Amino acid sequence: xxxxxxxxxxxxxxxxxxxxxxxxxxxxxxxxxxxxxxxxxxxxxxxxxxxxxxxxxxxxxxxxxxxxxxxxxxxxxxxxxxxxxxxxxxxxxxxxxxxxxxxxxxxxxxxxxxxxxxxxxxxxxxxxxxxxxxxxxxxxxxxxxxxxxxxxxxxxxxxxxxxxxxxxxxxxxxxxxxxxxxxxxxxxxxxxxxxxxxxxxxxxxxxxxxxxxxxxxxxxxxxxxxxxxxxxxxxxxxxxxxxxxxxxxxxxxxxxxxxxxxxxxxxxxxxxxxxxxxxxxxxxxxxxxxxxxxxxxxxxxxxxxxxxxxxxxxxxxxxxxxxxxxxxxxxxxxxxxxxxxxxxxxxxxxxxxxxxxxxxxxxxxxxxxxxxxxxxxxxxxxxxxxxxxxxxxxxxxxxxxxxxxxxxxxxxxxxxxxxxxxxxxxxxxxxxxxxxxxxxxxxxxxxxxxxxxxxxxxxxxxxxxxxxxxxxxxxxxxxxxxxxxxxxxxxxxxxxxxxxxxxxxxxxxxxxxxxxxxxxxxxxxxxxxxxxxxxxxxxxxxxxxxxxxxxxxxxxxxxxxxxxxxxxxxxxxxxxxxxxxxxxxxxxxxxxxxxxxxxxxxxxxxxxxxxxxxxxxxxxxxxxxxxxxxxxxxxxxxxxxxxxxxxxxxxxxxxxxxxxxxxxxxxxxxxxxxxxxxxxxxxxxxxxxxxxxxxxxxxxxxxxxxxxxxxxxxxxxxxxxxxxxxxxxxxxxxxxxxxxxxxxxxxxxxxxxxxxxxxxxxxxxxxxxxxxxxxxxxxxxxxxxxxxxxxxxxx
Amino acid sequence: xxxxxxxxxxxxxxxxxxxxxxxxxxxxxxxxxxxxxxxxxxxxxxxxxxxxxxxxxxxxxxxxxxxxxxxxxxxxxxxxxxxxxxxxxxxxxxxxxxxxxxxxxxxxxxxxxxxxxxxxxxxxxxxxxxxxxxxxxxxxxxxxxxxxxxxxxxxxxxxxxx
Numbered sequence: 001x002x003x004x005x006x007x008x009x010x011x012x013x014x015x016x017x018x019x020x021x022x023x024x025x026x027x028x029x030x031x032x033x034x035x036x037x038x039x040x041x042x043x044x045x046x047x048x049x050x051x052x053x054x055x056x057x058x059x060x061x062x063x064x065x066x067x068x069x070x071x072x073x074x075x076x077x078x079x080x081x082x083x084x085x086x087x088x089x090x091x092x093x094x095x096x097x098x099x100x101x102x103x104x105x106x107x108x109x110x111x112x113x114x115x116x117x118x119x120x121x122x123x124x125x126x127x128x129x130x131x132x133x134x135x136x137x138x139x140x141x142x143x144x145x146x147x148x149x150x151x152x153x154x155x156x157x158x159x160x161x162x163x164x165x166x167x168x169x170x171x172x173x174x175x176x177x178x179x180x181x182x183x184x185x186x187x188x189x190x191x192x193x194x195x196x197x198x199x200x201x202x203x204x205x206x207x208x209x210x211x212x213x214x215x216x217x218x219x220x221x222x223x224x225x226x227x228x229x230x231x232x233x234x235x236x237x238x239x240x241x242x243x244x245x246x247x248x249x250x251x252x253x254x255x256x257x258x259x260x261x262x263x264x265x266x267x268x269x270x271x272x273x274x275x276x277x278x279x280x281x282x283x284x285x286x287x288x289x290x291x292x293x294x295x296x297x298x299x300x301x302x303x304x305x306x307x308x309x310x311x312x313x314x315x316x317x318x319x320x321x322x323x324x325x326x327x328x329x330x331x332x333x334x335x336x337x338x339x340x341x342x343x344x345x346x347x348x349x350x351x352x353x354x355x356x357x358x359x360x361x362x363x364x365x366x367x368x369x370x371x372x373x374x375x376x377x378x379x380x381x382x383x384x385x386x387x388x389x390x391x392x393x394x395x396x397x398x399x400x401x402x403x404x405x406x407x408x409x410x411x412x413x414x415x416x417x418x419x420x421x422x423x424x425x426x427x428x429x430x431x432x433x434x435x436x437x438x439x440x441x442x443x444x445x446x447x448x449x450x451x452x453x454x455x456x457x458x459x460x461x462x463x464x465x466x467x468x469x470x471x472x473x474x475x476x477x478x479x480x481x482x483x484x485x486x487x488x489x490x491x492x493x494x495x496x497x498x499x500x501x502x503x504x505x506x507x508x509x510x511x512x513x514x515x516x517x518x519x520x521x522x523x524x525x526x527x528x529x530x531x532x533x534x535x536x537x538x539x540x541x542x543x544x545x546x547x548x549x550x551x552x553x554x555x556x557x558x559x560x561x562x563x564x565x566x567x568x569x570x571x572x573x574x575x576x577x578x579x580x581x582x583x584x585x586x587x588x589x590x591x592x593x594x595x596x597x598x599x600x601x602x603x604x605x606x607x608x609x610x611x612x613x614x615x616x617x618x619x620x621x622x623x624x625x626x627x628x629x630x631x632x633x634x635x636x637x638x639x640x641x642x643x644x645x646x647x648x649x650x651x652x653x654x655x656x657x658x659x660x661x662x663x664x665x666x667x668x669x670x671x672x673x674x675x676x677x678x679x680x681x682x683x684x685x686x687x688x689x690x691x692x693x694x695x696x697x698x699x700x701x702x703x704x705x706x707x708x709x710x711x712x713x714x715x716x717x718x719x720x721x722x723x724x725x726x727x728x729x730x731x732x733x734x735x736x737x738x739x740x741x742x743x744x745x746x747x748x749x750x751x752x753x754x755x756x757x758x759x760x761x762x763x764x765x766x767x768x769x770x771x772x773x774x775x776x777x778x779x780x781x782x783x784x785x786x787x788x789x790x791x792x793x794x795x
Numbered sequence: 796x797x798x799x800x801x802x803x804x805x806x807x808x809x810x811x812x813x814x815x816x817x818x819x820x821x822x823x824x825x826x827x828x829x830x831x832x833x834x835x836x837x838x839x840x841x842x843x844x845x846x847x848x849x850x851x852x853x854x855x856x857x858x859x860x861x862x863x864x865x866x867x868x869x870x871x872x873x874x875x876x877x878x879x880x881x882x883x884x885x886x887x888x889x890x891x892x893x894x895x896x897x898x899x900x901x902x903x904x905x906x907x908x909x910x911x912x913x914x915x916x917x918x919x920x921x922x923x924x925x926x927x928x929x930x931x932x933x934x935x936x937x938x939x940x941x942x943x944x945x946x947x948x949x950x951x952x953x954x955x956x957x
Binding site: 025026029030031032033034035036037038039041042044132205206207208209257258259260261262291292513514515516683684687690691692693694695717718719723724725726727729731732755 | 818823826830831832833834835836837838839840842843845872873874877882886889890891892893895896897898899900901902905920923924925927928929930931932933934935936937938939940941
């Protein structure tokens with residue numbers, strides 16, 4: 001494992017790993033439990049004004065005359081602005097990346113100019129002294145609309161009879177074709193070919209806290225301070241700077257508590273950019289918080305893919321090839337700056353991911369439609385790639401009469417085959433599919449469940465067991481965004497400082513949205529320096545304070561930020577020992593830091609507390625040798641570079657009961673065994689997995705943004721859009737295999753998205769396992785009672 | 796639009812008198828007028844439970860209750876119930892099990908949980924889950940929340956009861 005060299009001496013631990021591997025409760029949860037967190041909407045500033053947006057009621061329409069005269073006279077109104085007015089302060093953007101060959105998208109403005117391209121697009125901004133006044137005034141705006149033809153169907157978009165952006169020539173935003181040499185021959189010679197088409201519904205993040213921004217422009221200094229619910233404060237600093245024309249160093253982005261993000265809060269949103277521009281225009285703080293109805297209309301959506309997949313194998317059950325055809329609809333614009341091409345691209349990269357076939361062909365097209373934009377949401381592309389792969393794998397196993405677990409065992413990449421290059425070109429450092437499969441089958445008692453299933457079937461009870469093996473992209477290198485020209489950092493930094501009283505202060509560029517990054521950074525820092533975890537304070541989410549870095553996305557917090565904390569901690573520890581050696585006039589090599597004290601390495605005898613070191617270093621350096629200068633603040637950075645991504649792997653299982661009369665699915669239990677490398681805090685990892693699994697279950701059973709042919713969102717509220725609630729969710733058993741990455745000393749790979757990546761596929765396979773004896777199957781998520789009854793011929 | 800009523804309530808144990816616009820919701824009054832930002836706004840249409848507060852001992856949706864409806868009543872929020880120590884056992888159980896991630900739903904979730912604890916009876920996990928069905932959490936998947944409540948119920952309910 002290569003991790004033995006770490007000087008981890010946390011108090012009370014004897015493993016040599018300090019707090020690494022301990023389920024330490026995270027300190028920052030305490031304020032949240034008392035309602036004493038600070039979310040953006042909790043902030044109060046002098047002269048604060050509130051922005052509300054007047055949004056297009058049409059999916060596609062030319063904007064005629066906008067009459068603000070009545071709205072401007074409403075009580076408390078400070079100003080009403082159209083797209084032209086806002087554009088004078090905020091430059092438009094184009095959501096393309098250089099390495100996604102051929103991707104195209106038109107310029108997008110903060111507030112629409114001339115035309116609205118989806119229902120909910122902001123076409124005017126109202127600013128008032130209170131939110132209620134701004135909402136009242138927005139109702140008084142008179143708008144003249146000229147409706148345009150609407151494109152909502154993906155296939156129609158592809159055919160392009162109506163082109164949404166005529167200047168682009170067609171509705172294709174991005175496409176990618178891929179084929180390995182020998183693919184056609186492999187398919188021609190296969191004994192068995194199976195094929196299925198899957199539909200993945202559009203859904204969205206539904207963070208409990210709506211998107212929120214409070215922009216505070218100081219005209220005297222030409223500085224902009226933005227309190228922002230974002231995952232990537234440095235990325236946003238760069239974007240505010242370039243689009244509002246304010247020097248980068250004059251922009252400060254601060255993220256206090258954030259009410260969930262899941263990828264929703266890592267993108268540039270027009271209404272948020274407009275809010276920042278309004279603050280500059282009005283020279284005062286302006287706040288915008290998306291309400292729930294606006295969130296459904298404007299938070300990025302995700303998925304909406306129609307995929308046909310074919311699998312070729314031998315009659316003995318060896319998979320030879322996969323063939324993928326993916327069509328996805330992304331709305332009228334590619335989202336800035338990460339683009340809306342990434343999800344489809346990931347489906348191409350990841351399809352067939354866990355298996356050892358050599359041949360692969362893929363065809364993917366992302367098309368523009370007049371619905372809300374889609375972009376990267378938790379587990380980007382993975383739930384689709386995993387579900388379609390695992391779905392067709394089950395179909396093949398069924399056709400061959402093989403047990404699905406055995407069929408997987410036969411085809412999963414061997415645990416000793418690494419490093420391994422996958423047919424799509426991606427490289428795996430070290431995965432553990434077989435260990436995970438074995439552990440899962442033991443954990444769930446697979447044979448017993450199969451026996452139970454067979455016994456219950458005789459009584460007319462239809463239970464199903466579904467498996468889904470998966471790989472997950474984590475810790476992206478600069479090859480993910482940076483090489484494409486995006487100013488998105490793949491490196492992160494951490495600063496550690498020993499304070500005079502012997503506490504360790506940590507500043508890190510990775511942010512916290514509740515996943516527990518601050519908690520694990522405290523555990524790492526405490527372990528590496530040699531202090532108790534209570535003596536560590538962590539600050540994240542402030543571009544004015546922390547080192548520069550990418551923030552939180554792609555399950556990179558532990559692997560990238562954690563390694564930076566570890567490296568800074570090693571140097572701080574060494575520097576503390578330098579002070580101790582100088583102070584005590586002893587050989588540094590004979591000293592160690594254990595339990596908040598400098599001790600004699602051999603005898604363990606206490607030499608000085610860290611508080612004493614701090615006192616001398618900061619207040620009595622005159623007592624140290626003349627040329628000695630203490631350095632008790634240390635910054636280190638880390639960039640994953642050896643591989644394009646650090647991959648994790650795992651496998652999930654779902655156990656369901658289908659009521660064939662009503663079409664309802666009861667989730668009985670769910671299992672996930674995954675390998676996130678070094679586990680820093682098992683409890684936090686388990687909770688990441690569980691939360692992720694439930695999001696995947698939501699996609700499988702409940703969640704869909706339903707649009708009419710006219711491009712109207714028909715269920716854009718929490719009463720009609722179903723999310724998983726406590727009553728329907730099963731208990732989730734989580735197991736681990738630990739294969740640390742050798743790319744870093746910490747060895748953490750990341751755990752944020754694995755649950756979501758595999759859960760929908762496992763649930764789908766479980767339902768189809770239950771339905772198989774009845775000759776039915778479902779292929780369109782979410783699997784509503786209606787769709788299940790249709791499959792059974794009962795609807 | 797200028798309908799306002801003189802309103803007096805006992806807010807977290809102390810009397811508060813204000814002239815409140817009739818259309819103002821209780822959650823907006825608590826957050827915007829009283830600075831009690833611990834209760835959050837999640838959906839503003841009564842589904843998510845994030846704004847749950849207690850009025851005269853009953854949990855209510857702060858977004859479906861008008862502030863003037865609290866006239867003459869006792870209103871308790873997360874801030875008051877934390878300071879009084881009423882929620883301490885639950886908060887400790889939530890902390891130990893990481894039964895929260897982003898913490899946005901947590902004050903409302905604790906209100907619903909405390910409502911259950913106050914009923915002083917033994918409950919199955921299914922019953923606990925059913926009681927929480929009006930509180931949406933996107934982060935946890937609910938299991939750790941159910942675990943925490945179950946633990947508190949087991950320690951809180953005297954032996955032989957329920």
